[in-house]
Amino acid sequence: MIFDWNVVWYAVPLLAHGVVMTLQVSVVAGLLGLAIGLVAGLASLSSFRLLRGVVRGYVDFIRGTPLLIQIFLVFFALPVVGVRLPEYWAGVVALAVNSGAYISEIVRGSVGSVEKGQAEAALSIGMTRSGVLWWVLLPQAWRPMVPPLTNDLITLTKNSSLLSAISVYELTRAGQAIIATHFAPFEIYLLLALYYYLLISVLSWASRRLERSLPQW
Amino acid sequence: MVKLPAILSARGVRKAFGGKVVLDGIDLDVQQGEAVTIIGASGSGKTTFLRCLNWLERPDAGDIRIDAQVMGRSGSAMATERELATQRRLFGFVFQRFNLFPHLTALQNVALGPRRVLGQRREAAEALAERELRRVQLGEHLHKRPSQLSGGQQQRVAIARALAMAPKVMLFDEPTSALDPELVQEVLDTMRALASEGMTMLVVTHEMRFARHVADRVVFMADGAVAEQGTPEALFGAPRDPRLQRFLRHLEPSA
Numbered sequence: 001m002i003f004d005w006n007v008v009w010y011a012v013p014l015l016a017h018g019v020v021m022t023l024q025v026s027v028v029a030g031l032l033g034l035a036i037g038l039v040a041g042l043a044s045l046s047s048f049r050l051l052r053g054v055v056r057g058y059v060d061f062i063r064g065t066p067l068l069i070q071i072f073l074v075f076f077a078l079p080v081v082g083v084r085l086p087e088y089w090a091g092v093v094a095l096a097v098n099s100g101a102y103i104s105e106i107v108r109g110s111v112g113s114v115e116k117g118q119a120e121a122a123l124s125i126g127m128t129r130s131g132v133l134w135w136v137l138l139p140q141a142w143r144p145m146v147p148p149l150t151n152d153l154i155t156l157t158k159n160s161s162l163l164s165a166i167s168v169y170e171l172t173r174a175g176q177a178i179i180a181t182h183f184a185p186f187e188i189y190l191l192l193a194l195y196y197y198l199l200i201s202v203l204s205w206a207s208r209r210l211e212r213s214l215p216q217w
Numbered sequence: 218m219v220k221l222p223a224i225l226s227a228r229g230v231r232k233a234f235g236g237k238v239v240l241d242g243i244d245l246d247v248q249q250g251e252a253v254t255i256i257g258a259s260g261s262g263k264t265t266f267l268r269c270l271n272w273l274e275r276p277d278a279g280d281i282r283i284d285a286q287v288m289g290r291s292g293s294a295m296a297t298e299r300e301l302a303t304q305r306r307l308f309g310f311v312f313q314r315f316n317l318f319p320h321l322t323a324l325q326n327v328a329l330g331p332r333r334v335l336g337q338r339r340e341a342a343e344a345l346a347e348r349e350l351r352r353v354q355l356g357e358h359l360h361k362r363p364s365q366l367s368g369g370q371q372q373r374v375a376i377a378r379a380l381a382m383a384p385k386v387m388l389f390d391e392p393t394s395a396l397d398p399e400l401v402q403e404v405l406d407t408m409r410a411l412a413s414e415g416m417t418m419l420v421v422t423h424e425m426r427f428a429r430h431v432a433d434r435v436v437f438m439a440d441g442a443v444a445e446q447g448t449p450e451a452l453f454g455a456p457r458d459p460r461l462q463r464f465l466r467h468l469e470p471s472a
Binding site: 140 | 314319375
């Protein structure tokens, strides 16, 4: 088979736009997901059973269904109940809600992994449960939280390629547009893989640096 | 001898874990300024009793009165979480494994309660923390993290952390059991100084020298109950309960 270098050179700058959009979607969805995950994670640690139950249901639903279906639900099903989001925001919301569920489990797990004596010591000086969480457990949970969190954000970046299914013009969609006009799926998908690989490599490198820079005690 | 009203009084305290009875109705009174040592074999319920006193462990039955309050109760109702937290401040608790906050310096460890529980300003809380740390001879180590301190120093920070909340009664749960032998003495000296200042103390320990020479009274626990109590001279000199006699025989001769 013939490898068409011309289409590759043609695609390289075009795909750069897609990279920008992929990064933008990932950053916005990542921040939103962090916020959702933090709130949901704290709710799952609260003493209100109802709140814990709601979070449990949310996490179970997200873990038990494919992300692509979740994206379609946000994009196609929400308009039925009167919420109409443009592709970009539907995509961001779907990714954020998805990663928020996984992040809430990371928050819950990290706080839960702080040694039991820490909470007891804080209680013994008269703290309430929320004081214990805020002043003693959370400050110690950040560090073990970071490696799984960065891992999750990397997954989110890769998952953002699924937004091509609802026509968000990110990297994958940009590649598909070129394929549609130039009929070179092999070259373009290979190039897409390379782009994602480089993108993820940079993120992995940055997250390793972040992990190393965390305070030691 | 005039019997003062007890500052701390436990009545019929019971606790079971999964059907296994650990505390089988404990009665104990502690007078203001008294230093009481609780001894007994492993599994006799000493630590559980101490943890029930400040409700780190919720007793299944029985009353704990401290300073005219009943732990876990507010009038005739159950105490709310916030009320219980306030009641816990009447006790200082020193753990076997220190349980210092590893992400904070010694000063911050001691200042955390005054700041976040008592609502003091940072300067005031840190000034108080510094005084308490100097009191336990740690003025040189204010800004070190627990990981930079020896076990004995860490335990003294933990004592200062408890003292900073101005408790009525200090509870010590085997405070020297996790220490290397050469570090035990500095912690015992700190506790002895506290006792001589008139702090009311309840100490679970295997340190028989402390029980003999510092305590006003020794309580021997066996099978989840108080089996015998009295002055150190009476208890070590003329033990009556056969379980106490056996317990004392098994101790090292040096003790």
